[in-house]
Amino acid sequence: MLKQCCFQNAPFESFHKSNKMAHFFTSESVSEGHPDKISDQISDALLDNFLAFDPESKVACETLVTTGQVILAGEVKSSTYLDLQAITRETINNIGYTKGEYQFSGNSCGVISLIHEQSQDINRGVDREKKSAQGAGDQGIMFGYATNETESLIPLPLYLSHKILIELAKLRRENKEMTYLRPDSKSQVTIKYDNNNKPLCIDTIVVSTQHDDFNNNEQLMLEKIKSDVINILIPRVIKKLKPNIQKLFGEDIIYHVNPTGKFVIGGPHGDTGLTGRKIIIDTYGGKGGHGGGAFSGKDPSKVDRSAAYAARHMAKNLVAAGIADEMLVQLSYAIGVVEPTSIFVDTYGSSKLELSDTQIAAKAAALFDMRPYAIEQRLKLRNPIYLETASYGHMGRQPLTIKKTFESPYNGKVSKEVELFTWEKLDYLELIKKEFQL
Numbered sequence: 001m002l003k004q005c006c007f008q009n010a011p012f013e014s015f016h017k018s019n020k021m022a023h024f025f026t027s028e029s030v031s032e033g034h035p036d037k038i039s040d041q042i043s044d045a046l047l048d049n050f051l052a053f054d055p056e057s058k059v060a061c062e063t064l065v066t067t068g069q070v071i072l073a074g075e076v077k078s079s080t081y082l083d084l085q086a087i088t089r090e091t092i093n094n095i096g097y098t099k100g101e102y103q104f105s106g107n108s109c110g111v112i113s114l115i116h117e118q119s120q121d122i123n124r125g126v127d128r129e130k131k132s133a134q135g136a137g138d139q140g141i142m143f144g145y146a147t148n149e150t151e152s153l154i155p156l157p158l159y160l161s162h163k164i165l166i167e168l169a170k171l172r173r174e175n176k177e178m179t180y181l182r183p184d185s186k187s188q189v190t191i192k193y194d195n196n197n198k199p200l201c202i203d204t205i206v207v208s209t210q211h212d213d214f215n216n217n218e219q220l221m222l223e224k225i226k227s228d229v230i231n232i233l234i235p236r237v238i239k240k241l242k243p244n245i246q247k248l249f250g251e252d253i254i255y256h257v258n259p260t261g262k263f264v265i266g267g268p269h270g271d272t273g274l275t276g277r278k279i280i281i282d283t284y285g286g287k288g289g290h291g292g293g294a295f296s297g298k299d300p301s302k303v304d305r306s307a308a309y310a311a312r313h314m315a316k317n318l319v320a321a322g323i324a325d326e327m328l329v330q331l332s333y334a335i336g337v338v339e340p341t342s343i344f345v346d347t348y349g350s351s352k353l354e355l356s357d358t359q360i361a362a363k364a365a366a367l368f369d370m371r372p373y374a375i376e377q378r379l380k381l382r383n384p385i386y387l388e389t390a391s392y393g394h395m396g397r398q399p400l401t402i403k404k405t406f407e408s409p410y411n412g413k414v415s416k417e418v419e420l421f422t423w424e425k426l427d428y429l430e431l432i433k434k435e436f437q438l
Contacts (some may be wrong), residue, residue: 015106025205026190027157027285031165032095032391033183033210033266035273039063040282041274042070043297045091048384051299052406052414053080054101055382058118061297062275063088065268067103074297077118081410085111091387096172096183103269134373136300136333136340138293142397144311145288145395146319147326149199151242152254152424153316154396156199158247158285160189160237162392168209178228184209185265191248204254207233210266211258218262226257282394283308288328296390300381303333303372305331307340308421310375312395317428318345323360324436325350331370340370353436363435367428379422388420397421 030037042063050057057078064071070088092106099105146153164187172181188206193201207229215221239248276294283290293304300306311329319327324347332342345361353360369378376382384404389397399422405415432438 004148013351020389021194021195022200023195024190025155025157025287025331026188026204027161027191027281027287028186028206029154029158029165029281029285029392030187030278031169031183031185033097033169033185034278035065035184035268035271036275036277037273037391038065038092038097038268039094039275039298041095041387042072042088042091042276043074044386044390046072046082047297048387048404049082049406049408050076050078050080051382052384052416053082053385053402053408053411054078057299058301059297059299060118060302061115063273063297064275065104065273067269068109069268070102070109071114072112073114074116075118076115080408083409084113084115086311086409095166095275097267102182102267103265104267129426131373133299134371134376135336135338136303136307136372137335138303139333139335140293140304141291141332142293142307143283143289143291143302143313143328144308144313144315144329144331145284146312146315147287149326150245150396152398153319154393155285155287156245157191157391158281158287159396160191160202161187161281161285162396163237163240164189164205164233166208166392167240168207168233171233171236176438177232180212180214180225182212182264182266184210184263184270199248201250202248202253204256205234206256206259206265208258208260210263210270213262213264221262222258228256229257230255233361282389284395289330295394296386300376300379301372303331303375306372306375306379307317307331307333307370308379309379309381309394310368313423313425313428314364314380316424317426317432318364320426321429321432321436322352323347323432323436324352329364333372337372343370355436364432367431367435380419381422383418384416385418385420385422395424397424399425 046061047059050059057075061074088111089106097105149156150159171178186208190201190204192201194200208284275297279294295305298305311331315327315329328346331340332343333340343361343365345357347357401419403417407413
């Protein structure tokens with residue numbers, strides 16, 4: 001039996017005294033069926049199709065989903081033409097919205113497109129005669145973060161929140177053990193840390209899942225869902241984790257499962273979805289930082305996206321090389337300007353070197369070329385690789401090479417072998433060790 005570590009039954013005074021050297025941190029995630037994530041996936045599916053047929057496409061696509069309706073808006077500069085409706089419907093069906101009773105399905109929803117040509121005032125700062133002179137698509141700040149508390153170097157609460165929903169989606173698609181599941185769901189994990197920022201135990205897990213109305217007795221229905229989450233879902237998640245994380249699952253975890261009661265009405269029928277409303281889930285779950293821009297629907301000329309990936313690539317490789325236990329990298333850009341206006345590093349006092357954070361930043365800047373075109377080339381971002389990023393986080397994912405096929409009534413069929421999540425590759429370790437004399 002694991003030792004109780006979270007004191008949830010203690011009076012407040014004793015709880016406070018017992019935990020004065022500890023703190024709690026929480027992150028959340030949402031499933032691919034959440035309305036905002038449906039919007040992100042549609043926007044990135046459109047982007048992928050534009051890039052598949054015209055790699056030089058400039059795209060900024062926004063999506064709104066609500067009861068029975070999808071609205072597409074944004075700006076595009078491309079030599080290709082797409083069936084936007086067909087791409088949208090296919091994306092929605094693949095997520096799992098295929099039934100009329102959901103009040104939102106790929107086959108029956110209305111799709112309205114308000115997409116138009118990209119502003120020339122923006123484009124002139126980006127497209128240059130010499131590609132290496134490509135300017136940033138906008139001003140702004142972007143952050144990358146890494147911590148060694150998980151194997152993927154992302155914060156543990158977010159890591160577990162994603163894992164829970166990925167497994168819940170598998171259970172939904174298997175349709176064997178939890179046959180009542182619908183696509184919309186959310187999770188949240190609270191971790192208790194010691195004063196050295198090391199995880200002690202999981203304090204609270206929240207799971208809210210949309211479901212069929214499978215029992216007239218609401219109480220029995222909710223008890224069934226909670227029991228299945230605790231006894232089916234969580235053990236499947238635990239089984240796939242490293243032993244050091246498995247031991248954090250004590251018997252005293254507080255579970256909140258569908259805490260408001262039944263959750264039959266969900267998806268776009270229950271809540272309007274918009275592209276770019278889950279940016280903290282997309283990145284680091286509230287740890288580190290996030291700039292002002294969202295990712296989905298934007299081609300890599302938008303540094304909101306490409307520089308955030310580059311900052312993560314830098315932070316992850318530096319932490320993996322042993323420079324620090326955790327690291328935040330901030331980049332900033334001016335629209336139309338080639339070089340970043342600043343590169344900042346914060347190791348939160350966890351540096352292993354006799355160097356200041358400013359010195360670490362200077363050495364890192366010499367290794368990682370942060371000009372927009374250089375980022376595009378290094379991370380192979382002018383490829384149709386973005387739909388896979390649009391749910392369960394853009395960071396902490398496994399790099400892999402896959403073959404993707406795209407069809408268009410106007411351009412025929414094209415197949416491409418692409419590398420996904422290139423910014424997660426640990427491909428700079430030797431260069432870092434040489435530069436820092438490790």
